[in-house]
Amino acid sequence: MESALSLAGVSKRFGDFEAVRDLSFEVKRGTICGFLGPNGAGKTSSVRMMLGLSEPTAGRITILGKAPGQSLERIGFMPEERGLYRKMTAIDVIVFLAGLKGVKASVARQRGKAMLEAQGLGAFAGKQIRSLSKGMSQKVQLISCLVHEPELVILDEPFSGLDPVNQQGLEQVIRELARRGATVLFSTHVMQHAERLCEQVVLLAKGQKVFEGTLKEARAAAPRHLDLEGNLSEAELLGLPGIASVADMGATEDGARLWQCHLQAGHTANEALKAAFLRGMDVRRFEAKEPSLHEAFIVLTGSNHE
Amino acid sequence: MNKTLLIARREYLAFVRTVGFWLSMLTLPLIIGGSIFIPLLMRHSAPVETVAVLDLTGDHIEGAVVEAIRAHLPKPGADRLLESGGLQPVALPAGLSPDMSLAAAEARMPQALAAGPASTIIVATDSGDKLHFRLWSVDGHKGRVEDQILWDLHGLQYYKLAGMHGIDHGLAHDMRESRADIISLTPASAAGPKKDDLAAGVRENGGKFIGIAISYLTWIAIFSSSMILLGSVIEEKASKVLEVLLASASAESLLIGKVLAVAAVLMTVWGLWGLTAFGLASFGISNLPPETVRDVMGALAAVFSPLHIILLLAYFMGGYLMFGVFFAAIGAFCETQKDAQAIIGPMTMIMMIPMITMQVAFTSPDLPMLKYMSWFPLFTPFLMPLRLSQGLPWYEIAGTLAGMGVVGLIMISVGRRAFKVGALTGGKLSWGALFRIATQKSANG
Numbered sequence: 138m139e140s141a142l143s144l145a146g147v148s149k150r151f152g153d154f155e156a157v158r159d160l161s162f163e164v165k166r167g168t169i170c171g172f173l174g175p176n177g178a179g180k181t182s183s184v185r186m187m188l189g190l191s192e193p194t195a196g197r198i199t200i201l202g203k204a205p206g207q208s209l210e211r212i213g214f215m216p217e218e219r220g221l222y223r224k225m226t227a228i229d230v231i232v233f234l235a236g237l238k239g240v241k242a243s244v245a246r247q248r249g250k251a252m253l254e255a256q257g258l259g260a261f262a263g264k265q266i267r268s269l270s271k272g273m274s275q276k277v278q279l280i281s282c283l284v285h286e287p288e289l290v291i292l293d294e295p296f297s298g299l300d301p302v303n304q305q306g307l308e309q310v311i312r313e314l315a316r317r318g319a320t321v322l323f324s325t326h327v328m329q330h331a332e333r334l335c336e337q338v339v340l341l342a343k344g345q346k347v348f349e350g351t352l353k354e355a356r357a358a359a360p361r362h363l364d365l366e367g368n369l370s371e372a373e374l375l376g377l378p379g380i381a382s383v384a385d386m387g388a389t390e391d392g393a394r395l396w397q398c399h400l401q402a403g404h405t406a407n408e409a410l411k412a413a414f415l416r417g418m419d420v421r422r423f424e425a426k427e428p429s430l431h432e433a434f435i436v437l438t439g440s441n442h443e
Numbered sequence: 444m445n446k447t448l449l450i451a452r453r454e455y456l457a458f459v460r461t462v463g464f465w466l467s468m469l470t471l472p473l474i475i476g477g478s479i480f481i482p483l484l485m486r487h488s489a490p491v492e493t494v495a496v497l498d499l500t501g502d503h504i505e506g507a508v509v510e511a512i513r514a515h516l517p518k519p520g521a522d523r524l525l526e527s528g529g530l531q532p533v534a535l536p537a538g539l540s541p542d543m544s545l546a547a548a549e550a551r552m553p554q555a556l557a558a559g560p561a562s563t564i565i566v567a568t569d570s571g572d573k574l575h576f577r578l579w580s581v582d583g584h585k586g587r588v589e590d591q592i593l594w595d596l597h598g599l600q601y602y603k604l605a606g607m608h609g610i611d612h613g614l615a616h617d618m619r620e621s622r623a624d625i626i627s628l629t630p631a632s633a634a635g636p637k638k639d640d641l642a643a644g645v646r647e648n649g650g651k652f653i654g655i656a657i658s659y660l661t662w663i664a665i666f667s668s669s670m671i672l673l674g675s676v677i678e679e680k681a682s683k684v685l686e687v688l689l690a691s692a693s694a695e696s697l698l699i700g701k702v703l704a705v706a707a708v709l710m711t712v713w714g715l716w717g718l719t720a721f722g723l724a725s726f727g728i729s730n731l732p733p734e735t736v737r738d739v740m741g742a743l744a745a746v747f748s749p750l751h752i753i754l755l756l757a758y759f760m761g762g763y764l765m766f767g768v769f770f771a772a773i774g775a776f777c778e779t780q781k782d783a784q785a786i787i788g789p790m791t792m793i794m795m796i797p798m799i800t801m802q803v804a805f806t807s808p809d810l811p812m813l814k815y816m817s818w819f820p821l822f823t824p825f826l827m828p829l830r831l832s833q834g835l836p837w838y839e840i841a842g843t844l845a846g847m848g849v850v851g852l853i854m855i856s857v858g859r860r861a862f863k864v865g866a867l868t869g870g871k872l873s874w875g876a877l878f879r880i881a882t883q884k885s886a887n888g
Binding site for chain 1: 446449450453457679682683684685686687688689690691692693863867
C-alpha cells in the first residue's frame with residue numbers, strides 16, 4: 138500500500154543549529170502514528186517541512202504522493218500554537234478555513250454546524266471566538282482542521298492545554314478519523330496518549346529518529362521488570378537466571394522488602410521465578426511487569442522528558 | 444473561489460464591518476461638508492437688516508446712501524443661499540428729522556431704535572472736506588450693516604472729494620472703476636482663446652494643482668494603507684493564525700489577498716469621498732455662470748485625459764504594491780506595533796523625502812533634480828503625478844513605470860519569503876535579518 142507520508146534523509150539546519158538530522162520514516166495510509174519526542178526534539182520543525190511551510194536543508198518528503206505544499210487541500214493541520222480570528226464567529230471561521238481547502242461555503246456551513254453540534258457547541262456557532270473559552274476555541278480549531286474531510290490529519294501537540302475530559306474527547310475524534318480511513322499523525326511528548334491511540338510510533342530525540350515501529354516493538358526496547366517482595370537479599374536476586382540488575386524499592390508494611398528486578402533481553406520472568414522457588418527463597422508476592430511506552434521512551438531517548 | 448480572492452474578501456469584510464472604519468470614513472466628508480455648509484447656512488439664516496438714513500450733511504446724500512443699501516436687498520430663492528440676510532431701507536423712525544443737530548439726534552437714538560422699524564440708523568454728517576457716518580444699531584447687530592456697505596460709503600467720500608476739485612461725477616465714477624489689464628501668459632496659454640479667468644486659471648495651473656494634490660493623496664493613501672496592512676498582519680501574527688493560513692494557502696496568496704483587500708477598502712473610502720466631492724462640486728458649479736462652467740469643464744477635461752488618469756492609477760498601484768507588500772512582510776515578524784518601529788521609522792523617512800521636495804516642485808516642476816529623483820522607484824509614485832502635468836516624453840513614463848514594476852516584483856519575491864519566515868518564527872526583526880532573507884536564494888520556500 139502506498140504510504141501517506143514518507144521522509145527520506147530529511148535534515149533541517151538553522152544557521153549552525155541542526156534541528157532535524159537525517160530523518161527517515163513512513164506512515165501507512167489509514168493508520169494512527171505517534172510522532173514522539175521531548176520538547177525541542179525537532180517535531181514541529183519536521184511537521185512544518187511535511188506541510189511545505191519550510192524547506193528541508195537536505196532529503197526528500199512525499200506527502201499523499203506529492204511534494205510538500207502540493208496537496209494542502211487533502212491535509213488537515215492543527216498547529217501547536219493555536220490561533221483563530223478572534224472577531225469572527227465560530228461558524229464563519231470554519232467556513233473560511235474550509236474555503237481555503239476548496240470546500241464550498243454552503244457545504245462547509247452545513248458540515249461545520251453539524252460538527253459544532255457534535256462537540257456540544259451548537260449554541261455557540263454564531264459567537265465570536267473571543268467570547269469562547271479556551272477549550273471551546275480549541276474544539277473550533279479542531280473542527281476547522283477536519284471540516285474538509287482530509288485524507289491526512291497532522292496534529293501538533295493536540296492534547297496540550299486540554300482538560301482530561303476534552304483529551305478523552307479528542308482521542309475519540311482521532312480514533313473516528315482512523316475508522317473512516319484517514320491517516321493521522323500527531324506529535325506529543327505525553328506517552329499515555331500515544332500508548333492508547335497509536336499503531337505506529339516514531340521517536341525523535343535531539344533532531345534524530347531513535348525508534349520507528351509498533352508499540353510492542355517500542356516496549357521491547359525497554360527492560361521488563363519482575364517485582365519480588367519478601368526477605369530477599371540483593372545477592373540472592375542477582376544470582377537468579379536472567380536478572381540483569383535489581384533496585385531496592387523499600388520496606389513493606391510487614392517488614393519485608395520490595396525489589397524491582399530488571400530482566401536481561403531474551404529471558405523471561407518465569408525462569409527467574411522458577412529458580413527462586415526451587416531455591417526456597419522467601420518470595421511472598423511477585424508481579425511480572427511489561428514496560429510502559431514512557432519507560433521505553435526514556436531508554437530510547439536517554440532522558441526523562443517529563 | 445480563488446484562495447487569494449477568498450482571503451481578500453475576508454480581510455475586506457473584517458475592515459468594513461468595524462464601527463471605527465465607518466466613523467473614520469464619514470469623518471472627512473462630514474468635516475469638509477460641515478465647514479462649507481454650516482457657515483453658509485449661518486449666513487443664510489441671518490435676518491434682513493432694516494436700515495434708515497438720517498442725513499444731517501445738508502448735501503442731500505440720503506438718496507445715494509439708500510441706493511447703496513438697495514444694492515444689498517435680499518435676493519429671492521436659491522440665489523440667496525450664498526448671501527447673508529441683506530439690507531432693506533426703511534423710513535426714519537418718528538422723532539428724527541434732517542434738520543436736528545447731531546447731539547439731539549443721538550440723544551433720541553435709543554428710543555428711536557427701540558420703536559423700530561429700523562435695526563440700524565445711519566447718521567451722516569459733513570465736516571467740510573470729509574463725510575462722517577455713524578451707524579447706530581440695536582444690541583447684537585453692531586457691524587452687520589457696515590460690513591456690507593463699507594466701500595459704498597467710502598465711495599461717497601471719493602465722489603465728494605472729486606466734486607470739490609471740480610471733477611465731473613461721471614469721470615470720477617470711471618476713475619474709481621478703472622483697472623489695468625494684467626495678464627500672465629505662456630506660449631501654450633497664448634495659443635488658446637482667453638474666455639474666462641477661472642477657466643484660464645484651470646488651463647494654466649490646473650495640471651500642476653491636480654498633480655500636487657494627487658501626489659499628496661498618493662502619499663497619504665499609500666502610507667495609511669501600508670499601516671493598515673502592517674496592523675492587520677501583526678494582529679494575525681499575535682493571534683497565531685498565520686501558521687494555520689500558511690498550511691492552507693501560499694504566502695503569495697496571503698500577501699496579495701491582503702494587499703487587494705486594503706486596496707478595496709481604499710476604493711470604498713475614495714468612492715464615498717468622491718461622491719461627496721462630486722456633490723459639493725455640483726453645488727459649486729450650480730452657482731457659476733454657465734459659460735464659465737463650460738470652459739472650466741473643458742479645461743478640466745484637457746488636464747484629465749483618459750491616458751492621464753490611467754497613468755495616475757498606474758503610479759499609484761505601483762507605489763501601493765511596493766510599500767504595501769513591504770509593510771505586510773514586516774508585520775509577519777512583529778507581534779506588536781512597537782516591534783515594527785525599528786523598520787517603520789527609517790522607511791517612513793525615505794517616504795518623506797519626496798514630500799519635502801513638493802513645495803519647490805510645485806513652483807518649478809521641471810527642475811533636473813526633481814527629474815532624477817522621480818526615476819528612483821521608491822520616489823516615483825509620489826513625484827510622477829506632479830511631473831505628468833508637464834507633458835513628459837514617453838520614455839520617461841515607460842522607464843519610471845518599468846523601474847517601479849521591477850522593484851514591485853522584487854518586493855513581492857522578498858516579501859513572500861520574509862512573510863513566511865516571519866510568520867513561523869518569533870525572532871526579532873532587524874535590517875540585517877531582512878537583508879539575509881532578501882539575499883538567500885530560495886531557502887524557506
